[in-house]
Amino acid sequence: PLGKTDKSRRGVAWADVNGDGRSDLLVAEPEAGKISVYLQKADGALTSPRAFPSLAGVSDIAVADWDGDGKPEIFLLSQDERQIGVTRFDDKERLPFPTLVPLDGKPLVMAVGALKAGEKPTLAVIVDQDGRRSFVTRTADGKAKTQKLSESFKSNPSVLAIHDVNQDGLADLIALIPYEKVKVLLQVAGKDFDEQDVAPPGGVIEQPWLATADVDGDGKRELLLSQKNFLRAVVLKQEAPGQNSQTNKTSWVFDVRDQINGAGSNSRLIGATTLPNGTNASPSLFLLDAERKVLTLCERDASGVWQVVRNVDMPVTDFSSLQAVALGESKPNTVALLGANNAACLSLSGEVWEFSEMDGYETPIKDGFLHDVISGDLDNDGRKDLVFLETGKNHLDLVMFSKEHKLVPADRWQVFEQKTFRGRGGDFAEPREALVDDLTGDGKNDLAVIVHDRILVYPQE
Template sequence: MFKTSFPVGKPSSVKMFGYVHILSRSIILNLILGVISLSGLSSPLSAQYKDAIDRLGDFGFSGMQVFRLGSQGGPWHPADVDGDGDLDLCIWLDDRGELVQFLRDPNSDGFIHEEAGNTLVDPAGWTRAEISVGAQVESIDSADLDGDGHLDLVLSCPGANRVKILWGAEGNQRFRSSDNIRLERIARGSQTLRIETQKDKLPILRVLSETGVYEIEQIGRNNSPKIKTLVGSTTGSRVLIHEDVTEDGFQDLITISGSNSDRPYLVRVRPSAGLNSWLPESLLQLESGRFLHQAPTLNASTNKASTNKAMGPTWFFSERDRPVLKGYRIESTPSKTALSSPEVISLSADGLGNGRVAKGDLDGDGDIDLTVLDTKNSRLIPIFNEDGQLIPGKPSPTLQKPKDLIIHEGKVLVTSKSDGGIGICELEGKGFSFPVPGETDSALDLISVAGFAPEPSGKEGSLALLTLNKKGRNSYSLRLGEVEFPLDSVEREPSAVRLFPGSSGDSIVVVEVPFESPILFALRENKFLPIVSPATLESGGRIQSLAPGKLLVTKENRGRIVLVEDLTARVLRQIDTPGTSAKLVGATYLNTNSSDPSDSATLAFIDEGSSMIHLANESEVLESLEGPFKKIRQVLNLDVDGDGNDELVLLKSGSLLLLRRMGSNLILQETFSRRARNENSRITAMAHGDLNGDGILDLVAVDGARGELEILAGTADSFIPALGFPVFEKKTFSGGGRGVEPRAVLVEDLDGDGLADIGLLIHDRLVIYPQENMNTQEDSR
């Protein structure tokens, strides 16, 4: 069945580049029966395995075509670049700085070239053309970007901070003209470019970057493109894929990270909201794995009893430390915990500094919105609540070195010690106007603002801003409207003032002092009345309101519920969180519409030490959730969907996390697993295609550690081993080093006979194994 043909040339100058072990059909059958027996499958075999075994003898290749590249090649891209209906190959040669086009040409006798004293001949039926690029190419894609009927090439050049467009044309003018689109911090890797074609519209080019995804529209030869940035939640992404994983008819964005810092959330899905708009990212947990390939959905589900809805293709990963290949499908499943997995609303890849978030109705639609203060870049970012989805607006500049913010009557108040004290911003489209100075006494040195409280003048409905100010050396005061209350007993400068509702219609004022216990006051009418607080109200704790007259103080591994009544504060109870490494950085109360709140989680403790959220009632911890809960800046509750149950909102260093009540989760459900026979095996590349003409997709897996190729035959819902062989010499080569070989594999119809062939980039060669055509050759069976 396997007839090895060599490239045309002198025998002395042509080496046999690889060799193939041809396994007889009986040997293959015995091997597969042994594998199935060891796997514990019952006998007799199911029909699908009988069919698969009967097809194992069909895998064969009519020889091998070897192309001399002159140096290590890659990345590569198959496309009909000359528009003649045949599939061509574009390969980047970094050592030469050239993009080589291998063009299908039945009239060609091959390409003859001399190098290092050797005369080498590429196979007949192909011609080559070179393009000098002038910058290292990491990824290649193609589409008719300008709608002129000619295919254009897109090259990603991260080292030069640009994407290069080679414009297609007729004949010799093809790729003679080009344009550059300058982009910062483009991600490296061969899967960082994606082009979405649109009916009656020009395509959209998406480029993965270290800060997110660039969306580039209106690309043409005579116009400037429109560039928009989708901020990402990680800087380690190296793979960008378009796929409708939610099956709503729109292409979603999937990014896959290779960074250890992103574990165990290597896969992130950004669902489409239609019309080129996007919902928050979902984090999918994957403990370990190197992404290899995505294959279309198979004919049936491997888990017949599963009630979950399998979506999209199978995603293949290889484990880094074991010779194990695994396949996953993305499924939507109801959350098994009180809070679903976090949705990530990315705001800034560079971080928000000591960011703050406040809630209030910005647009007057009755829904509570959010506003994030980016202290690092001095910006305000509105987050609009649109039908239960949090959608970021336009970041807007604000006061320099901002410290805090408050939302009041649709306006945002921003404080800054160095830039005017208080600035007032109003909504302007999807962003904010530049701050207008507030009416404050310029002689006061503003430290902090707490919020609005009834004005001491007694006018009904009139509110005034409560502020903490520095009057002089070791002299501080609280100010509410025209009323000022000195803090004579404070020796160390306070850091903040907080305002909470009291149990008798009054307000509780908390003055936080570094390294000292907080100072409590009751604000009644126009007086600040001291509240006697116990020593158990520790210094350095974070204070939140549970209910009118009830506070929650968290520190280290514990939370204390404090009751304030009759100008006295006392600790009701203490809730200890589990774990020896617990470090609480915040907590909040979660309202619930449950008929018995004591049975529901009404408290959420954020444990940064264990990267967990502990859900509790006012007596004990009920459950703990593991997740990406590090670098939390602020915690608050928000009823996003208006069902009476609060969701949990966490402000991180560069994003918002939203955890919904009993929502649904996207998960990676394992559907395929195979362990190699050799412990030193590592699958490093994969491709899929129908390699024996039976209409079922098969897999080609490259064992880069051993230099072998393996074919996994497709069944109705899985893959089983069918054929394997070594594919290259063990020694090094000119222009390359000792590394993973082969480096890349693809399955395409490369000879125009309608059958899928295998292509490999290996050492300094391109090797093609054409699939044997049973209609034109004698069946060896």
């Protein structure tokens, strides 16, 4: 569990913040004006959190080596203070108070990443300038560029991401807006970004989110957009104007390359991430299903169709996103679940314990109730057997565990009849306790049972 917050959004992210190559956990404490940092140790475990003063009301966190010096910068967007701050660990492993990034306007959403191959990361922000939306890019050396966006763009976006959505080799910007089309800022070499509003496949939704994955194994990542119980992998493409079109302008549409369904028709998918699937070209895809409260694993079958392989029940349901991270290894091996007040990790490498059912047993005693069970070797075959305390009709029900790992009924008898002990304490289920041990000193295990105020011993013959 994380420090509790009542904010609708809090900044939470996995990223390497101290330059040791290991992903760490950053958690904003919006009401307290702090950032808690959980550093990852060499074995994959996390240290106790260290809290550092920060901006209040931080809703978004991004991490990137902005100036290319090998030391990651941490970007913090504060909705309360209407500012973006940047900080990084110093030589004493402290996180100084963030330095404010000069911006003309109120920042709404941000993203940090390289806009061109081989370049240093760029800070990209959509700002509100007295009701007018603008797109601002800023590099570590202070170079900034502002592009005014459409006058009809009045809404507040909830997500901004950097992704080559049309797969032309140039990074684009994608802004998601509740109940509205996807706003795409296409990068055009030597020109301003081309602003496009594109209808999402399946229609607009209340809480849009996105992910990226190479679902077809061609080496290029597709954009994943959700529609309640399924995801669609899309690529932006130009559509030539029709013969009856009033203009000669081309439009942009999402070309659906694949669809991945959730576990059921009532699924509500709110997050997705991928992990490498051995030597397969297509990764394993994990879906966060809020309605069914499961983490769903999907993989391609032999015919290339995405299928649900497994559903993992979640310990708590206060999660809103997924992220693939590396814990104790150099490559991603863990699915990290993030929420407003919780964070969890599901490791998918190394040795793990798993329970599997070997056999089952149902007592043949009519109206019987198996209240408890103990184990012990009652036939000297080296395997422990089971003694069930049946309290509906007051029996001992013995079941042997065979070498084939099966539960085999052995013997059962009624320890007492109710009328025999009428009036004696009825506060306990009887027989209530039992023990298997060598009580007679002959090297053979015996059975002792507590019934009411007596101890009954059954020596092994």
